[in-house]
Amino acid sequence: MKIAFEERLEGAEGGAGDGPAYDPDATMKLDVPRVLGAAGPAGGPVLICIGGLHGNEPSGVLALQRLFHDLDEDSRGLCGRIIGLTGNRRALACGQRFVDIDLNRAWTYERIERVCEKREIVESEDKELRSLDKALHDAIHGSNQPFVFDLHSTSGDGPAFVTFDDTLRNRALAFEIPAPHVLGLEEELAGTLLGYLNTKGITAVGFESGQHQDPKSVDRALAAIWISMETAGVLEKGTRPEVARARAYLASESAGLPEVVEVRHREPVEEGDGFVMDPGYASFQPVAEGEHLARRGEEDVHADRSGLILMPLYQPQGEDGFFVIQPVRPFWLRLSAALRRVHIEKVVHWLPGVRRHPGKSGVFIVDRRRARWLAREVFHLLGFRKEGEDGEELIMAPRDITTESP
Ligand SMILES: [Zn+2]
Structure with missing residues (x-):
């Protein structure tokens, strides 16, 4: 479905005068089916792309529409299946993040059981969850190499x-995507689709393409999809010039930004708490410890450390005011890959202050008073995420319950 945004986009690119004026603040409303498109042979690798899990984020949907239009005209190189799915259809139709609850915080086993197995529908997003869960099942069915791109x-x-x-x-x-990589975001957020898929052993990666209404956000999302098609084995390597162009485009867009960063702080927002971000902040902008960043009612909110700000909140709906991130040196990534390959986590309970969880296999309890130095960061290196906290004790679970191969 071709909609107003693309017309505005063309208008913006065409310069002043021709086409409707581009209005970055206009709310876009999209009426789109659950399955946006599918192409390529089944039975091998499959890449499932999801656009609009948040209803005020149209760029993924628009990028997928463009992709399937292009693939319709020219399907050269397709050797696996690419499927485009819509996230929160009703919220997209309203042009808002969600209707009742955030669909990207709804993927808990408890809710999935209630909604998908017991068929108890309470919120609007329960319907979306059930329908999207089924669409994901159908899309993954028959493939031993499913990849999800959100x-x-x-x-x-x-x-x-x-x-x-x-x-x-x-x-x-x-x-493979030449853009900054943010680690630790999923750990801060409960019930994300990516977190849920990861616990099922499915490769699942998210892509934030820029500001909601920025026409470039569509271009960047499309570029990331082309690259991922090749990485996932859906597109034969070297067959399409779009992939090289996409790499060059994203690399030029990301010039000067850190390659890998980790989330060090999340500023939570609760409904009605009066959180208002100071104007003018953009993701990856440096902030200094103590800098005034926002207000919460009468209270001032300052940066608790220096770093870069990520995703400052400039919309009414949302549970995260902003994040503070810091660069990770490549050395640590190489070290952690090496440690995981030799499965060093099998002996981690020999360390003081670390014991196995009595009820959950593969899960460890870390006493922060005794194992201060290896609390969270070292477990991150080993491929664990914080599953819970109990006073001084951290509960660390593997990010991926299936055994990883190098
Ligand atoms: Zn989103």
Whole structure:
């Protein structure tokens, strides 16, 4: 479905005078089916791209529409299957992040059981969850190499970046995209689709393509999809010039930005708490410790450390005010890959202050008072994420419950 945004986009690119004026603040409303398109042979690798899991983030949907239009005209090189799915259809039709609850916080086992198995529908997003879950099942069915690519955008300005749970499998897909890579975001957020898929052993990576209404957000999302098609084995290597162009485009867009960063702070927002971000912040903008960043009612909110700001909140809906991130040196990534390949996690409970979880296999309890130095960061290196916290104790679970191969 061709909609107003693309017309505005063309208008913007065409310069002043021709076409309707581009209005970056206009809310876009999209009426789109669950399956946006599918191409290529089944039975081998499959790449499933999801656009609009948040209803005010149209760029992924628009990028997929463009992709399937292009593939319709020219399907050269397709050797696996690419499928485009819509996230929150009803929220997209309203042009808002969600209707009742955030669909990207709804993927908990508890809700999935209630909605998909017991068929108890309470919120609007329960329906979306059930329908999208079924569409994902259908899309994955018959493939032993499923990849999921989840397309988002941000309310504030900023460059594109890749988000993923740090498993070796996800790294393989994520690091092919020349844009900053953000680690640790999934761990801060409960019930994300990516987190859910990762616990099922499916390679699943997220892409934030820039500001919601920025026409470039569509171009960046499309570029990331072309690259991922080749990485996932859906597109024969070297057959399409679009892939090389996409790499060059994203690399030029990301020039000067850090390659890998980790989330160090999340500023939570609760409904009605009066959180208002100071104006003018963009993702990856440096902030200094103590800098005034926002207000929460009468209270001032300052940066608790120096770093770069990520995803400052400039929309009414959302549970995250902003994040503070810091660069990770490549050395640590290489070290962690090496440690995971020799499965050093099998002996980690020999360390003081670390014990196995009595009820959950593969999960460890870390006493922060006794194992201060290896609390969270070292477990990150080994491929764990924080599953919970109990006073001084951290509960660390593997990011990917299936055994990883190098
Ligand atoms: Zn989003």
